[in-house]
Amino acid sequence: MLRRSVMLGAAAALGAPALLRATPAAAQAAAAAPAAPGFFRFRLGEFTVTSLHDGSRLVPLQGLVRNAPLEEVQRTLAEGFQPTDQLRITFTGQLVDTGRALVLLDTGNGPQAAGAPIGRMAGAMQAAGIDPARITHVVISHFHPDHINGLTQADGSAAFPNAEVLVPEAEWRFWTDEGAASRAPAPMQPLFANVTARFRPYQGRIRQGGDGTEAAAGISLLAAPGHTPGHAAVQVASGAETMVYIADTTNRPELNARRPDFHFVFDMDPVVAEATRRRLLDRISAERLRVAGFHFPFPGAGNLAKDGNGYRFSVVDWATGV
Numbered sequence: 001m002l003r004r005s006v007m008l009g010a011a012a013a014l015g016a017p018a019l020l021r022a023t024p025a026a027a028q029a030a031a032a033a034p035a036a037p038g039f040f041r042f043r044l045g046e047f048t049v050t051s052l053h054d055g056s057r058l059v060p061l062q063g064l065v066r067n068a069p070l071e072e073v074q075r076t077l078a079e080g081f082q083p084t085d086q087l088r089i090t091f092t093g094q095l096v097d098t099g100r101a102l103v104l105l106d107t108g109n110g111p112q113a114a115g116a117p118i119g120r121m122a123g124a125m126q127a128a129g130i131d132p133a134r135i136t137h138v139v140i141s142h143f144h145p146d147h148i149n150g151l152t153q154a155d156g157s158a159a160f161p162n163a164e165v166l167v168p169e170a171e172w173r174f175w176t177d178e179g180a181a182s183r184a185p186a187p188m189q190p191l192f193a194n195v196t197a198r199f200r201p202y203q204g205r206i207r208q209g210g211d212g213t214e215a216a217a218g219i220s221l222l223a224a225p226g227h228t229p230g231h232a233a234v235q236v237a238s239g240a241e242t243m244v245y246i247a248d249t250t251n252r253p254e255l256n257a258r259r260p261d262f263h264f265v266f267d268m269d270p271v272v273a274e275a276t277r278r279r280l281l282d283r284i285s286a287e288r289l290r291v292a293g294f295h296f297p298f299p300g301a302g303n304l305a306k307d308g309n310g311y312r313f314s315v316v317d318w319a320t321g322v
């Protein structure tokens with residue numbers, strides 16, 4: 001019930017009534033059921049990164065991109081071999097083992113009813129042999145439910161009992177400001193309440209940081225505002241290798257990296273979001289850095305090359321996994 005009202009709140013607050021049209025749950029589950037718990041490991045310098053799949057869900061296309069006609073959105077999806085009737089949004093967090101710290105980047109949709117197509121990260125973690133109690137740090141990119149709801153178990157207790165949680169300070173300020181909460185439209189209220197509930201069991205273990213703040217050695221926040229006021233990317237650097245976890249700087253790369261000018265209804269400030277997207281993706285492609293995106297196809301990591309006015313994504317090679 002809470003989840004449903006949270007999602008309704010999000011979509012309604014973002015002015016996307018078309019997104020509220022429900023896809024029958026059974027159809028979604030059947031369409032999205034993965035073959036096995038999704039995890040994948042690759043090396044980044046001295047670090048080992050484990051990609052943890054949280055599942056996927058379908059959202060209506062109508063109203064999804066504010067500044068382009070539906071046909072243009074569908075044409076871009078078709079070029080990227082994606083369905084053109086709905087958008088499949090996938091969810092994949094990354095866990096970085098530095099040898100001294102175990103750092104989780106975003107937590108997924110959290111506990112769901114059995115058989116749900118999302119909320120699978122805990123199962124992926126278990127399949128990968130990772131005990132959540134060993135995680136030393138959780139870094140949260142922004143406070144949308146699909147990124148923070150995995151902080152808690154179904155009973156509301158901490159899913160990561162020994163972790164410090166690093167959050168972008170501007171994000172914390174926005175979502176914990178009682179003035180902002182009271183001024184927000186009614187449909188958005190559940191998002192504020194959700195933030196309170198997810199962080200409640202971590203009191204005394206939450207650290208706020210700005211651009212450059214380190215979670216652990218080699219892992220630092222990069223300010224990336226627009227999607228939400230305090231949205232942050234995370235730079236992961238070891239030896240000569242660097243990966244930028246861009247979180248929701250773009251949604252699916254076939255759509256939003258190909259067309260960085262597309263303004264998704266999920267971006268709270270679409271103009272700032274586009275400027276951030278171009279700045280980050282230009283740097284990632286120019287410096288040939290590895291990239292990971294929370295809504296990129298599993299395992300969510302790869303590279304981005306500049307291509308015309310947009311960017312082309314190449315997924316990490318399975319054979320390079322460890």
Ligand SMILES: [Zn+2]
Binds near residue numbers: 146248295
């Ligand atoms: Zn997201």
